[in-house]
Amino acid sequence: MKLFLQSLGCNKNLVDSEIMLGSLSEYELCDEVSEADVLIVNTCGFIKSAKVESINAILNLHEQRKKDSLLVVTGCLMQRYKDELVKELPEVDLFAGVSEYEKIDELIAKKQNKFSDNVYLQNANSKRVITGSLSHAYIKIAEGCNQSCSFCAIPSFKGKLKSRDISDIAKEVKMLTDKGYYDFSFIAQDTSSYLKDKNISDGLEKLIDEIEKIKGVKAARILYLYPSSLKKSLIEKIKNSKVFVNYFDMPLQHASNKILKSMKRGYDIKKAKEFLDLMKSDDSFLRTGFIVGYPEESEEDFNELCEFIKNEPFDRISVFAYSKEEDTAAYNLEQIKASIINKRLRIIEKIVNDKINQSFKKLEGKTILASCTGQSSEGEFFIGAKPLLFDRDIDGEILINESDFTLKAGDLFYCEITQVKGQNIIAKALKLAD
Template sequence: MAKLYLISLGCNKNLVDSEVMLGRLKNYEITDDVSSADVLIVNTCGFIESAKEESIRAILELSSERKKGSLLVVTGCLMQRYADELMRELKGEVDLFAGLGDFAKIDELIAKRENADFKNAVFLQEQESRVITGSNYHAYIKISEGCNQKCAFCAIPTFKGKLQSRSLSAISAEIKELVGRGYKDFSFIAQDSSSYMKDSGERDGLLALIDAVEGIAGVRSARILYLYPSSTSLELVRKIIASPVFVNYFDMPIQHISESLLNTMRRGTPKEHILKLLETMRAAPDSFLRTGVIVGHPGESEADFNELCEFLESFSFDRISAFAYSREEDTLAYDMEQVSKKIINSRLKKIEKITTKALNTSLNAMIGKEILVYLNGKSDESELFYSAKPLAWDRDIDGEVLINESEIEKLENGKLYCAKITELAGLNPIATITKEA
């Protein structure tokens, strides 16, 4: 059997695309050994400069490490965004180039040893079977592609195009198929999840999605990632809070809180609306709030930055991701007067202290509480611990709980248990499993 090595870079939306490709390439044996692979695929990220550099570095490293006669394939966002340049500059290292519209036919392209034509901007998943990676109980579900937002800093619409939502029937069919394979915990993702079905004229399509998911037998828990403030309604937030299936997990990148910067960024919603959403989310029982902010966007004054810091310090987020502004061509902010890198780095260091404090506060608040966790198996931290994911957390991005004791025997990976948090070891909560959930 021929061997396949695949590296998926960037976000979990890319991971879903990689899993679709693995589903199309089931006749290959998956390997972690680059030197033994007959086919190597790099699913690239092209969102910001650091991601682009990581993708190029991965391509060049695989090219130098692979065996003679193997096939190196490059696909994904970076490939779609810079197709002409990459095909010209990497023709000596890469054998086959494919774009965002080619995931479901990657097996055909490999068999024919031919490049894609890049005519289709994106691939909108229908009934393709995926090979889920990294979990035997959790799966990401992509609900749409593209984006209709006009953020000044973001180039995604230029290479992913306008919003295209998957049909509710296709999403439901995928979930039912995965439930049949034993999956029961789902995270719904998109560039702008809260705009789901707006391309079909529906104002709040996630309400219908929540109803549909709640009606599928076997779904134990679910959460929605990447809510966009201007397309998130209070009705949607309350719908999630009232749901018996969707946990009170709220992932809403606000990017900034200064009214001036929100306007400069073209975020499309006033500060007042953002605060109403966040306050409603925070008031929900056992709620978990994650956000993201950009530091050093063109036009960010010292007063704007201080306002952001003061807000992040006063509002109790569980997780905050802070990113230095990345100047991207084909964006409105590219031609604006830039904040110096020295100032950006200085501001980022200050805000990282705030994000660390928020994380520590959130983790310390867990001590003494009994929570529901999915057991993952042995932890990479140490063979002395099992790894578990709290029901309220998303997979991978929010961390793990380490299990060092259990009051029951014969623990099963993927099963839901009650666990009591006893202490912290660095940034890892330590817990004892007390009973089956």
């Protein structure tokens, strides 16, 4: 029996997809839709564009699949719109929500739809097949979210925060290091609230202490640090760690206090700047995200955001057009015209692109530690690599065009950045790391 799985959305979804692959390990994975006996789409239901992508993926797979195959749809979109989609997608054979990943094999065997309002939380014993890397793995430390951001519907279908035990997370990391993995990204909807559901205020700091004890961990980073639940002591903890790199991913969403208050973000721009000032150093990497066109965003608010981006040392910036979502506090606010949002996006995307290019340029001439990813995205003429400081896939790729030794996927090595062209990093491999 052959299996085709398409995972959409964020890397938290990717972990869930890897759990499903573990539960379906008796299947042979295939890349050709028309050859698969079972096809699974793990959907994203966060914003409008993600929902459209998910629906299109489902319909495209249905058009290409062979007769008598089974089309399964699961994930956030299904959980959020289960009643409507079960009725409106006769092309789909089986539906499942976000709590059924470990039981997907049972549901397929029974051809049974299933949805649950329980918060699904994996554990170290969950079967999982890591995809896309021989050295890096995402580690989900919690599920659900207690934030009440006015633009976000995630808590309505993902549930309240539920954290894994530190010992369970450490066990999973130890199992993966035993298999040769040495680079880890810790993720959740709101990582800086980790263990607050168990009345522990410094959960991430305690987690860092535990991960640092595990032999074989070469690098680690924490994604999605929300300013409303972030502590300065955590930033200091990361900066002083010999294992956790100085990678700070803090989605700010805006720079206008008026808009931040309407967004119910729980902080002002002064507090955000205090965190940024503490994060800054010669070897720090700062990632953030902003929403453009939030309801009632004035020209003044937008200009504040543009100036803020220009003045702060961000390395990577994601920009999204505001998406009007049901079951959110901002849904009934006065909306901004799409033409105005698109105009603002064009303006801010140029600022962001210039900022990111500046960050890439700073690498030129440096010698850095990198992880080999195999053949590059540019094809066989380059070997691909990822700086150990970067997160997997999203921050950029090193193109190795010169090496005196053989590099294979998973190798940790030193390289010299010889040239940076826009967002292309060209490097020479120097030597393998110990």
